[in-house]
Amino acid sequence: AQKITQTQPGMFVQEKEAVTLDCTYDTSDQSYGLFWYKQPSSGEMIFLIYQGSYDEQNATEGRYSLNFQKARKSANLVISASQLGDSAMYFCAMRDGGNEKLTFGTGTRLTIIP
């Protein structure tokens, strides 16, 4: 069965610093996708970044990058130059190749301090 683990329930980071949010996963499938979503206090779920299991390069989207270490089964999200608007819950999720559903981690609440 798929499992996603986010071990940091909360993080406080100074504005403009980089931050790494941890995510480890467990699956027996060779083909899978890893996703990060942001949920601000307003409640919506915003897609940030995607990494496929066969992608050789780490995914990047603007200030977001995904540090994908396949052998360690980790998919950490790195946010560079953090901003106050980055304060939110962040969810790591996985989808197996033959599976429709996303399995989510428990989330990390990130607070950016001015």
Add this chain to the structure above:
Amino acid sequence: DTAVSQTPKYLVTQMGNDKSIKCEQNLGHDTMYWYKQDSKKFLKIMFSYNNKELIINETVPNRFSPKSPDKAHLNLHINSLELGDSAVYFCASSQASGGGTDTQYFGPGTRLTVL
């Protein structure tokens, strides 16, 4: 030009009532989903439809019944509401089924409160 929309955004109702949440996507996607987010922020899949056909039905009480009139709409009807049904319900959609790479895009959520 909203991609995935849900109505209503907030729903407050009494125990025992029946209510519906509507979802529409204008992304041309084939697959739609319902997720439930509990009070601890944990998100879990409930249902998935591909081209109006049910493909995932997690262990959800049969008081919950999804209905897909066409591939752009997936509504959630809940009978005999219970206190434990209070949660945020998210609709989502993705391009196709069966692929790990398809990104799911979420609606704004519906916060259901059962009194």
